[in-house]
Amino acid sequence: MARTTPHVPQASRLAALAGLLADETRASFCLLLLDGRAWTAGELARTTGVAASTASEHLGKLVAGGLLAEERQGRHRYLRLAGAQAAQLVEELAAHAAPDGGRAPGRSLRAASTGNALARGRTCYDHLAGRLGIRITEAMTARGLLRQDTGFALTEDGLEWFGALGAPLDTASRRPLARGCLDWTERRPHLAGVAGAVLCRHALEAGWCERFGTGRAVRATPYGLRALEDLLGIAPATVDAC
Numbered sequence: 001m002a003r004t005t006p007h008v009p010q011a012s013r014l015a016a017l018a019g020l021l022a023d024e025t026r027a028s029f030c031l032l033l034l035d036g037r038a039w040t041a042g043e044l045a046r047t048t049g050v051a052a053s054t055a056s057e058h059l060g061k062l063v064a065g066g067l068l069a070e071e072r073q074g075r076h077r078y079l080r081l082a083g084a085q086a087a088q089l090v091e092e093l094a095a096h097a098a099p100d101g102g103r104a105p106g107r108s109l110r111a112a113s114t115g116n117a118l119a120r121g122r123t124c125y126d127h128l129a130g131r132l133g134i135r136i137t138e139a140m141t142a143r144g145l146l147r148q149d150t151g152f153a154l155t156e157d158g159l160e161w162f163g164a165l166g167a168p169l170d171t172a173s174r175r176p177l178a179r180g181c182l183d184w185t186e187r188r189p190h191l192a193g194v195a196g197a198v199l200c201r202h203a204l205e206a207g208w209c210e211r212f213g214t215g216r217a218v219r220a221t222p223y224g225l226r227a228l229e230d231l232l233g234i235a236p237a238t239v240d241a242c
Helices: 011-020 024-035 041-048 052-064 084-096 109-120 130-142 156-165 193-205 222-232
Strands: 068-073 076-081 122-124 127-129 179-182 189-192 209-211 218-220
Touching: 024 041, 024 052, 024 068, 024 076, 024 084, 024 122, 041 052, 041 076, 052 068, 052 076, 076 084, 084 179, 109 122, 109 130, 122 130, 127 130, 127 189, 127 193, 130 189, 130 218, 130 222, 156 193, 179 193, 189 193, 193 209, 218 222
Parallel strands: none
Antiparallel strands: 068 076, 122 127, 179 189, 209 218
């Protein structure tokens, strides 16, 4: 007698969600959108090397599944991750994916350079990741601005630090004030949540970091390296001159 699969609440929805990221093209789209910006369907198609019709089909599935949101302006269709929760899911799944153990056979120099840049520093949706994000998170923890022993939480000193920085936090936000996001290159958590987003925005606006290339890589500027050393005691060499 054939066995029937027992009904488990939410199992079908979990399977459907996993299926969305089981395709390499769709997974590539989600990883590209971790830079926090909106991309056109054409940009995503060109960057991943797929036909526009193929990209449109895959993007439609991601939007219908709730991982992406779309906006139309004139004849352009813009796609972005549906929110911080979707970004966290993609980043943490990437962290659990097996590393390639270094430069894979046949991997181009350009691909290796891009990978190294992302490992040094990048945006993960709206917060800093890579070695840059990890160094900042570790320094904030060491200085008593952030606690990780009972989950991620800002201390009173941490709240005051953001205020003194000129980047006060919205403590009434429904989004967690601070949370850990598992870094897919460092395999350790970096700061996310409201505090992570505010710090990333401040770092870019104040000139501590700058974007470069067409993806989500960021690097610390000379001014930023000095600011991080003054404010958090981060030795410039440990940021690897991102």
